[in-house]
Amino acid sequence: MTEPAVVLARDPVRPAAADAVARRGVRVEVAGCERRFGRIVALGGVDLTIEPGELIALLGPSGCGKTTLLRALAGLEELDAGTIRLGGIDVTALAPNRRQVGMVFQAYSLFPNLTALANVSFGLRLRGVASAARRRRAGELLELVGLGAHGDRFPHQLSGGQQQRVALARAIAVEPRVLLLDEPLSALDAKVRTQLRDEIRRIQLTLGITTLYVTHDQDEALSVADRVGVMDQGRLQQLASPHIVYERPANAFVAEFVGSVSRLPATVGPNGTVEVLGRRLPLPPSAAPAAPGDRVDALVRPETVAVRRDANGLGLVVGRAFLGAVSRLDVALPGEVRLIATVTSIEATTLGPGVAVSAEVTAPPLFVTAPSSARSR
Amino acid sequence: MTGQRAGRRRRRRAPAGFRVGAPFRWAVLLATAVYFLVPLAASARYAVQGNGGTFSLGALTLMAHDGALWSGLLVSLAIAAGASAISLALLIPTAIWVNLRMPSFGRVIEGLTLMPLVVPTVVLVLGIINAFKDLPGFFFGTPLLLAVEYVVLALPYSYRAVDSGVRALDLRTLVDAGRSLGATWPQLLRLVLLPNLREAILAASFLTVAYSLGEFVVANLLTFNTFPTRLYEVGTEYADEAVAVSVLALTLTWAVLLSVSVLGGRGASREARRSQRAAMTAREARRLGSEPFGRPAAEPGEPA
Numbered sequence: 050m051t052e053p054a055v056v057l058a059r060d061p062v063r064p065a066a067a068d069a070v071a072r073r074g075v076r077v078e079v080a081g082c083e084r085r086f087g088r089i090v091a092l093g094g095v096d097l098t099i100e101p102g103e104l105i106a107l108l109g110p111s112g113c114g115k116t117t118l119l120r121a122l123a124g125l126e127e128l129d130a131g132t133i134r135l136g137g138i139d140v141t142a143l144a145p146n147r148r149q150v151g152m153v154f155q156a157y158s159l160f161p162n163l164t165a166l167a168n169v170s171f172g173l174r175l176r177g178v179a180s181a182a183r184r185r186r187a188g189e190l191l192e193l194v195g196l197g198a199h200g201d202r203f204p205h206q207l208s209g210g211q212q213q214r215v216a217l218a219r220a221i222a223v224e225p226r227v228l229l230l231d232e233p234l235s236a237l238d239a240k241v242r243t244q245l246r247d248e249i250r251r252i253q254l255t256l257g258i259t260t261l262y263v264t265h266d267q268d269e270a271l272s273v274a275d276r277v278g279v280m281d282q283g284r285l286q287q288l289a290s291p292h293i294v295y296e297r298p299a300n301a302f303v304a305e306f307v308g309s310v311s312r313l314p315a316t317v318g319p320n321g322t323v324e325v326l327g328r329r330l331p332l333p334p335s336a337a338p339a340a341p342g343d344r345v346d347a348l349v350r351p352e353t354v355a356v357r358r359d360a361n362g363l364g365l366v367v368g369r370a371f372l373g374a375v376s377r378l379d380v381a382l383p384g385e386v387r388l389i390a391t392v393t394s395i396e397a398t399t400l401g402p403g404v405a406v407s408a409e410v411t412a413p414p415l416f417v418t419a420p421s422s423a424r425s426r
Numbered sequence: 427m428t429g430q431r432a433g434r435r436r437r438r439r440a441p442a443g444f445r446v447g448a449p450f451r452w453a454v455l456l457a458t459a460v461y462f463l464v465p466l467a468a469s470a471r472y473a474v475q476g477n478g479g480t481f482s483l484g485a486l487t488l489m490a491h492d493g494a495l496w497s498g499l500l501v502s503l504a505i506a507a508g509a510s511a512i513s514l515a516l517l518i519p520t521a522i523w524v525n526l527r528m529p530s531f532g533r534v535i536e537g538l539t540l541m542p543l544v545v546p547t548v549v550l551v552l553g554i555i556n557a558f559k560d561l562p563g564f565f566f567g568t569p570l571l572l573a574v575e576y577v578v579l580a581l582p583y584s585y586r587a588v589d590s591g592v593r594a595l596d597l598r599t600l601v602d603a604g605r606s607l608g609a610t611w612p613q614l615l616r617l618v619l620l621p622n623l624r625e626a627i628l629a630a631s632f633l634t635v636a637y638s639l640g641e642f643v644v645a646n647l648l649t650f651n652t653f654p655t656r657l658y659e660v661g662t663e664y665a666d667e668a669v670a671v672s673v674l675a676l677t678l679t680w681a682v683l684l685s686v687s688v689l690g691g692r693g694a695s696r697e698a699r700r701s702q703r704a705a706m707t708a709r710e711a712r713r714l715g716s717e718p719f720g721r722p723a724a725e726p727g728e729p730a
Contacts, residue, residue, distance in 0.1 A: 125602050145605040156596055158603040162621040171617070172607035216603075223607055 074102035074259035075136030075226045077122070082131035084117055084283075091117040093283035094131070099227075104253050104260040105288070106274035108267060108307065114283040115263045119229050122261060124148045135226050151220030151258075155232040157212045159204040165191060165215045166200035172223035190218040193252060210241035217249065221256060228253065228260040234269065242266075246273055267307055271295065279303045297334070301418040304348045309377075311354070311388045312421060315347035315414070323347060323417055331413045339417060346421055347414035354390040355409045356380060358399055362407030364388065366400050380408060466676070473670035485670035489660075495671065498656035499678075501569050505652065506638035506682075508573035510631045513584045516577065517630060521585070521592040522619065526601060532589075539585040542578055550579070551647045572650055576638045583633040591626020595619075632683050639679050 077099040084092040091114045099105050107115040120126035122133060124145030132141045140148050159168045170178075170187035178186070191197050194214040204212055213233050220228060230249065234242040250273045253260050264270050270277050271291040278288040279302075287299035298304035315325040317339040323332045325347045332339070339345055356364070356378055368379030376397035380388040388408055392400065400406060476482025489495060524532050542550070554575055558566045565571060577584075600622070604614040620627070642654040657675065661668030 120602075123602075123606050125605065145602075146608045146610055148606075149608075150606060152603070152606040154599050154603060156599045158596070158599045160600065160603070160618050160622070162618070171604075171609075174617075175608045175613060219603075219607065229606075 074100075074257050076101050076134075077227055077259055077261070078132075078134040079118070079122070080132050080134075082118065082121060082133070083129045084114075084121065084126060085129055090114075090283045092121070092128070092131075095280075095283070095285050097278065097285060097288065099259050099261060101259055102257040103275045104250070104262060104273060105276050105278055106262045106264055106270035107278045107280055108264065108270045109280035110306065111265070113280040115280050116231055117283075118280075119152075119231050119261060119263045122227065123150050123152050123229050149223070149225055150227045150229055151223055151225030152229040152231065153213065153216045153220050153233040155235055157204065157209065157236070158216055159207075159212050159219070161204050164201050164203055165196060165207065165211075168204070168215055169200075169218045169222050171219060176223065187218070187222060190222050191215070194218045194248065208241075209237050210245055213237065213245060214248070217252065221252070221258065225258065228258045230260065230262040230264075232264055233262075235264070235266070242269070249273065271307075277307075279306060281306070296415075298415055301348060301416050304415045309351050309389050310348040310415060311351070312346045313349055313382075313386060313388065313410070313414075314384065314420065315345050315417060317341050317343040317345060317417070323414065325349065325410045325414060326408055328410055330410065333414050333416055344420055345417040346419065347410075348416045348418065349410050349414045350412075351377065351389045351391040353410060353412035354388060355411050356388075356390045356392060356400065356406050358404055359407035360405055362405045364406045364408050366402050366404045366406055369397055369401055371397070378406075380406060382408070466673070469669050470673050472666065473673050475666075485664070485666040486674075488664065488667045489671050489674070492656075492660065492667075494651065495653070495656045495660065498651050498653045501651060502639055502653035503682075505569045505573045505576065506635045508570065509576040509580065509638045510634045512573060512577045513580065513630060513634045514588075514627060517585055517588045518615075518620070518623065518627070521588045522597065522615075525589075525592050525597050535585070536589070539581040541581075543582050547643045548647070550575075551644055554644075554648070569650065569652075572645060572648065572652070573638070575644055575648075576634065576641060579641065579644070580634045580637040583637070584630040587629035587633060588623070588626050591623045591629070594626075595622055628687060632687070635682060636679060639675075639682070 077097075079095055079097040082092050082095040083090075089112075091112075093114075095114070095118055097105075097118075107118065109115045117126055121128055124140070124143060124147075128141060132139055134140065135148065135150070159165070160171065163171065166184065166187050169190050170183040173183035173186060188197065188200060191200050194217055196211060196214055196218070199207065199211060199215075204215075207215065213236075217233070233249070234245055237245065246269055249262075262270070262274065271294075274291060276288055277291050277294045279286045279294060281302050287294055287303045289297075289299075294303060294307055298307065304310055313325050315323050317332065318324050318329055319341050321332045322329045323339075323345065324330075333347075356366075364380040364382050366378055367381045368377075370377040370379075371394060374394060375391050376394045378390045378392060378397065378400055380390060382388055390408065473485050474481055474483060476484055520535070524535055554571070558571060560566075597619075600618055601614060604618050609617065640654060641652075642658060645652040646655050646658070653675065657668065657671050660671055
């Protein structure tokens with residue numbers, strides 16, 4: 050008598066909507082994708098594989114090609130070269146309306162003439178789902194995103210966060226093989242952004258949809274993704290777990306783009322070591338072969354720098370930012386070197402601007418690279 | 427004490443600005459109303475005035491029996507409907523295409539649509555005759571020719587109405603969202619774009635209909651018998667009937683525009699009601715327990 054959907058629906062971990070939409074995520078394979086806009090190379094040969102049910106966040110500066118890649122996956126951008134396969138099927142030449150991908154946009158994209166419920170059931174209507182069934186399913190999905198009581202509201206009667214929730218419900222209502230999120234939280238305030246970020250991850254895990262999430266917010270990317278891809282100049286610089294991207298960046302760009310780093314002058318020592326701020330540390334991966342005696346820049350994280358008040362120290366605190374439990378110090382060192390350090394806010398009370406300090410690097414640098422004039426960011 | 431005085435001063439100052447502005451606005455409104463309504467009222471009075479200043483419906487009776495006037499009116503209404511339909515069929519896809527695919531081409535299109543304002547009507551008519559004289563009889567010499575001509579002549583107004591409506595939408599996002607949900611272009615137009623362009627479409631229709639119902643020069647030069655040309659003929663013979671017809675024509679034009687507006691508004695409300703009813707039905711079905719849910723209907727706690 051009991052239908053499987055109902056049994057599953059009673060499982061508090063797996064809502065009815067999850068069952069209605071649940072699919073085993075498909076593998077996404079992007080191979081050699083190229084796209085140019087005149088002289089600008091938006092995608093310069095991107096290779097990317099997303100495993101079934103995985104959430105990959107794409108990070109990168111503006112114009113790095115991350116949104117172009119996302120739009121190419123949706124079929125909204127044509128490729129000059131390369132192939133895109135969804136679940137083993139080549140969809141490179143397929144029109145967007147035939148790809149079965151769900152997309153949530155940066156801008157509020159709900160259809161203004163339709164209520165929240167009608168927006169969610171829009172894709173089902175196009176697929177010829179019977180009126181009662183699509184209303185029921187749309188209602189379930191609105192429940193899933195916490196807006197069950199808002200189905201009769203028009204987009205202009207919803208807040209930004211609510212609109213993006215409805216947009217998410219609309220995107221997953223069509224049982225997409227892949228979910229594409231194009232900076233869906235960038236227009237929202239910080240509190241709603243954090244809430245909705247966690248909601249998106251919860252729903253993605255519940256439904257098991259393969260998801261590509263484009264964002265320029267590092268915290269967002271590092272906190273929700275199974276793997277993070279960092280893009281620059283149309284190329285994927287590194288694709289790895291958030292931990293690896295942060296701790297073992299593939300190159301200097303990734304090291305400097307993800308999190309904060311200071312560029313400190315260093316000298317390569319013997320036996321695979323490097324001397325930074327007077328301390329000899331293991332030599333990390335290098336952008337170029339380095340021989341003992343070579344002068345390099347060492348990239349170090351603020352949390353691996355110890356700063357203490359020292360009247361004879363060579364450093365001078367020039368800035369202090371309170372971040373809650375910790376504070377960030379901006380320290381000027383001789384030779385126009387700037388050092389960023391993180392200390393507890395209690396320690397920071399005695400380390401205000403103008404205080405002389407000494408600094409020490411407590412862990413191996415992230416990366417060493419050729420000396421540059423821009424020493425820290 | 428000082429604070430109270432300052433408060434009083436502030437309270438006194440604010441209405442002072444209002445007192446200066448409000449009478450001025452009312453004066454402008456009154457002057458405009460007098461400017462428009464007095465001639466209309468005088469015309470209406472003249473239309474129902476018989477010999478010796480008595481009330482008479484003679485002019486209106488005369489008009490009621492004027493077969494040429496009625497046939498001209500029917501032709502004008504048909505031309506207005508045709509011109510409006512052709513305008514919308516041409517302008518909506520054009521405005522969408524330009525804004526979506528070639529926004530930089532928008533200024534060129536705008537410039538082209540202004541051409542009817544700078545080309546003299548006589549030149550336009552000669553151009554029409556030369557351009558279409560070899561076309562089959564079902565086109566040249568029929569009101570269809572005039573409808574096409576009015577589409578061109580009304581372009582400066584109708585294109586702007588449609589274009590501003592399209593610009594007001596986040597067109598690219600709506601199109602991308604619709605396409606990613608599986609909509610074909612015709613579905614996208616029917617279900618998303620046209621409903622959201624309702625006001626722009628109505629405005630373009632208003633302008634084209636109003637232009638078509640009132641245009642005299644081109645119709646006269648091309649020797650068509652339309653409502654304005656018949657009105658002119660009547661005016662040369664019977665002044666009182668011409669005035670009566672003019673008042674009636676004005677009323678008729680207003681009535682047509684009003685009905686288009688009301689019908690459009692009703693359509694929008696009907697769609698909104700249908701959409702809201704569907705949402706309420708779904709909520710009611712869930713309330714009655716037709717389907718259980720794994721997640722309680724938690725409110726996000728965000729202000730709408």
